[in-house]
Amino acid sequence: MNKKFILGIYDDEDVLLTAIENIRAGGTKIYDVFSPFPVHGIDDVLGIKRSRLPIVAFFAGLTGMSFALWMQIWMMGFDWPMIIGGKPHIALPSFIPVTFELTVLFSAFGMVITFFIVSKLKPSMKVNVFDKRSTDDKFVMAIEVKEGETDVAALNDLLRSNGAIEVNEKEVVK
Amino acid sequence: MTEERLIISRKTNNKFFLMIAVGVVLLIAGIIFMAAGGGAGHGEAAGHEPASWSKRLFVNLWLNNVYFTGIALIGTFFVAVQYVAYAGWSVLIKRVALALNYFLPIGAGVMLIVFLFGGHDIFHWTHDYLYDINDDRYDPIIAGKSGYLNTAFFLIRMVVYFALWIWFSMWLRKEAFNEDLNGGTNYYHKSIRISAIFLVIFGITSSTAAWDWVLSIDTHWFSTMFGWYVFASWWVSGLAAITLTVIILKQNGYLKMVNANHLHDLGKFVFAFSIFWTYIWFSQFLLYWYANMPEEVIYFTERLSGNNGQYAWIFFANLIVNFVFPFLVLMTRDAKRQMIMLKIVTIAILIGHWFDFYLMMMPGTLRTDAGIGFIEIGTALVFLGVFLLAFTKGLTKASLVPVNHPFLEESVHHHV
Numbered sequence: 001m002n003k004k005f006i007l008g009i010y011d012d013e014d015v016l017l018t019a020i021e022n023i024r025a026g027g028t029k030i031y032d033v034f035s036p037f038p039v040h041g042i043d044d045v046l047g048i049k050r051s052r053l054p055i056v057a058f059f060a061g062l063t064g065m066s067f068a069l070w071m072q073i074w075m076m077g078f079d080w081p082m083i084i085g086g087k088p089h090i091a092l093p094s095f096i097p098v099t100f101e102l103t104v105l106f107s108a109f110g111m112v113i114t115f116f117i118v119s120k121l122k123p124s125m126k127v128n129v130f131d132k133r134s135t136d137d138k139f140v141m142a143i144e145v146k147e148g149e150t151d152v153a154a155l156n157d158l159l160r161s162n163g164a165i166e167v168n169e170k171e172v173v174k
Numbered sequence: 175m176t177e178e179r180l181i182i183s184r185k186t187n188n189k190f191f192l193m194i195a196v197g198v199v200l201l202i203a204g205i206i207f208m209a210a211g212g213g214a215g216h217g218e219a220a221g222h223e224p225a226s227w228s229k230r231l232f233v234n235l236w237l238n239n240v241y242f243t244g245i246a247l248i249g250t251f252f253v254a255v256q257y258v259a260y261a262g263w264s265v266l267i268k269r270v271a272l273a274l275n276y277f278l279p280i281g282a283g284v285m286l287i288v289f290l291f292g293g294h295d296i297f298h299w300t301h302d303y304l305y306d307i308n309d310d311r312y313d314p315i316i317a318g319k320s321g322y323l324n325t326a327f328f329l330i331r332m333v334v335y336f337a338l339w340i341w342f343s344m345w346l347r348k349e350a351f352n353e354d355l356n357g358g359t360n361y362y363h364k365s366i367r368i369s370a371i372f373l374v375i376f377g378i379t380s381s382t383a384a385w386d387w388v389l390s391i392d393t394h395w396f397s398t399m400f401g402w403y404v405f406a407s408w409w410v411s412g413l414a415a416i417t418l419t420v421i422i423l424k425q426n427g428y429l430k431m432v433n434a435n436h437l438h439d440l441g442k443f444v445f446a447f448s449i450f451w452t453y454i455w456f457s458q459f460l461l462y463w464y465a466n467m468p469e470e471v472i473y474f475t476e477r478l479s480g481n482n483g484q485y486a487w488i489f490f491a492n493l494i495v496n497f498v499f500p501f502l503v504l505m506t507r508d509a510k511r512q513m514i515m516l517k518i519v520t521i522a523i524l525i526g527h528w529f530d531f532y533l534m535m536m537p538g539t540l541r542t543d544a545g546i547g548f549i550e551i552g553t554a555l556v557f558l559g560v561f562l563l564a565f566t567k568g569l570t571k572a573s574l575v576p577v578n579h580p581f582l583e584e585s586v587h588h589h590v
Contacts, residue, residue: 040589054506085464093463096456 002171004145005031006152007130008159009138009166013039016139019162020045023141028158031142034134053111060110061103068102069095128172145169177354177573178428182566190559190566197555204548205231225543232292233539234549238557239288240387241411241531243281244404246561248412249274250343251376254369257346257362262584263439266432269574270419272350274412275343276568277561282336285387289332296539299323299393316393323390331386335379342372350576357578380405388531391538395473399458404534406451410496411527413443414520419565421513421520428574434511435588441510445500448523452497476537484542488533495526528554 010016017039024030024047033046043050076082077090087094116122134140141164143155152169159167208227252271256264293300304313305320316323345368353361381401389400397403417440423429462470477485500519509515536544576582 050507058505086466087464093456093460096460 002173004147005130005142005170005172006145006150006155006159007168007170008141008143008162008164009131009133009168010141010163011138011165012163013139015163016141017041017045019159019164020141022162023143023158026158028143028155031144034130034140034142036135036137036139039139053115056114057107057111060114061107063110064103064106065099067106068099072098130170130172131168142170176575177577178430178575180423180428180566180569180574182570186566187563190562192559193562194556194559197552197557197559199552200548200555201231201552204550204552207548225540227549228292229295230540230543230549231553232288232295233535233544234553235284235288235292236296236387237531237535238528238553239281239284240535241528242277242557242561243285244408245412245415246275246277246281247339247376247380248408249416250339250346250372251380251409252412252416253346254342254372254376257366257369258373260366260581262581263436263588265576265579265581265585266429267416267420267436267440268576268579269350269572270423270569271412271416272347273565273568273571274415275339275347276564278336278340278343280560280564282332282340285332285336286329289329293325296535297390297393298538299390300325319393323393328386331382335383338375338379342368342375346372351572353578354573354576359580362580380408388534391535392473394469397458397462397473399454403451403454403458406447406454407527407530410444410447410451411524413440413447414523414527416440417444417516418520418524421517423569423574425513431575431586433588435590436585437513437516438507438510438590439588441504441516444516444520444523445504445510448496448500448504452493452501455493455497476541477533481537481542481544484544485533485537488529492526492530492533495522496530499526 008019010019013035016033016035020030020033020042024045030046033042035042072095073090076084076095081089083089084091084094129135130142131138131140141159143159144150145152145155156167205227208230249271252274253268255261256268256271288296298304299316299319301311303309303311304316306312307317346365349361349365349368353365384401384404388404389395389397417437420429420432420440421437424432459474462474465471472480477489479486499522503515503519504510532550579585
């Protein structure tokens with residue numbers, strides 16, 4: 001199914017930020033904004049909620065810590081007890097470095113894998129570039145056109161009155 | 175940008191004086207109590223003479239002085255780091271750190287006096303008989319260290335450290351205050367050069383000062399991690415002190431332009447360096463514990479099972495208060511942006527690291543006679559009161575906002 005988008009092209013980030021605010025305040029839903037560099041405060045004006053990735057990191061880290069401790073206690077204490085350096089079989093201080101490393105490893109991998117899954121990022125992914133200039137020196141604001149609902153002419157005026165230097169239409173093949 | 179001048183009311187000053195007065199009263203009560211024989215009831219070990227009240231007093235003075243001097247010194251260190259890193263975010267809170275070092279001259283005086291009068295009580299190595307080969311008590315190990323550990327060189331080092339620290343603190347302060355008056359970027363560039371030199375000096379002196387003032391208490395023992403360890407403890411306490419002061423000033427209507435973003439960065443600093451301290455702590459502990467060599471592991475034995483095990487609870491509380499608590503509480507972003515959370519954690523860290531220094535000094539000096547009594551609380555209160563008097567006086571000396579700092583604008587719009 002094809003989707004149609006109206007693209008507002010901006011060349012100034014301050015104008016863009018006010019435009020986003022005004023357009024969203026007017027009740028128009030913005031599909032996404034593409035920018036060549038991270039713009040401070042754009043998450044807030046776009047109403048993007050904070051990422052929940054840190055929660056994943058915490059629980060992945062907790063898993064890694066538990067796994068490391070369980071592994072070492074089971075191996076060194078029960079499966080094949082060995083006396084090393086005259087220490088008890090289960091000598092916690094000597095387990096700490098491995099525990100630390102596995103905690104970091106699990107939380108890092110957990111975050112990366114979760115990020116790939118959530119953002120559906122995979123080698124076969126097809127990326128629709130709305131306007132190639134958004135990788136150079138322009139900001140591109142995409143608004144989805146719903147057949148029969150969206151008034152394209154009004155949207156055009158709205159974008160232009162909010163500082164868009166150009167308004168284009170683009171059809172995206174899903 | 176407008177100037178912001180801190181006004182310390184008579185009422186606030188009286189509170190500090192009251193703190194000192196209460197401390198003195200507790201101290202006197204504690205001394206009378208001990209002199210009358212009430213406080214020294216654990217002399218049960220054969221041939222063990224309980225430590226006198228004067229020894230306990232000197233050790234406490236030393237403990238608090240090293241702790242507060244460290245925090246004062248961190249003020250200058252923090253500012254120097256910000257200059258050298260070309261940091262923009264911290265401009266609004268720089269003056270708080272710069273005022274911490276007003277305690278340094280007091281710390282220098284107290285340290286000199288305590289060493290001259292109580293040196294024998296604190297440092298075993300100061301006794302002449304250890305170096306006399308004809309004496310029964312001759313100690314070849316300590317005698318072998320006499321090239322470095324001797325009273326004259328110790329005093330020279332102490333004077334040099336303080337002279338350098340105070341000189342550089344005053345120099346940075348002078349540049350900052352002149353910048354307020356005259357503007358321009360010359361003062362800023364000059365401050366960067368001063369800071370760079372100071373950081374080199376600090377890197378060496380903070381380490382050697384830690385050996386002199388803390389490590390040499392346990393004269394036979396040695397640790398290559400020790401300079402780092404004391405630095406880490408000072409650094410995280412200093413960061414906690416800066417954060418806490420910023421919050422208190424903000425809650426009293428000052429530092430209007432400081433917002434959650436600046437607190438967030440301070441919170442990250444406190445969070446990160448409480449982990450750093452733990453890393454150093456563990457790096458030191460693990461190797462000694464693992465190798466288990468008597469002359470090395472004695473340090474930890476004294477703090478765990480030795481001395482009737484009386485230090486064991488502090489040993490573990492140290493890790494819980496200074497690592498587990500800040501780690502779990504400050505982990506989320508929201509916690510680092512909330513004043514109440516930061517306040518709880520920084521106060522815990524400040525108390526926790528006082529106990530960290532307590533644990534470094536008491537087992538080597540008072541052994542089984544240490545405790546937490548009137549003398550400990552009294553001395554700590556007196557020092558806190560004096561420190562706050564010097565610190566707040568320093569804060570009133572100039573505008574809280576460095577009005578002509580080239581990165582002020584960046585700091586005002588700081589966003590994380």
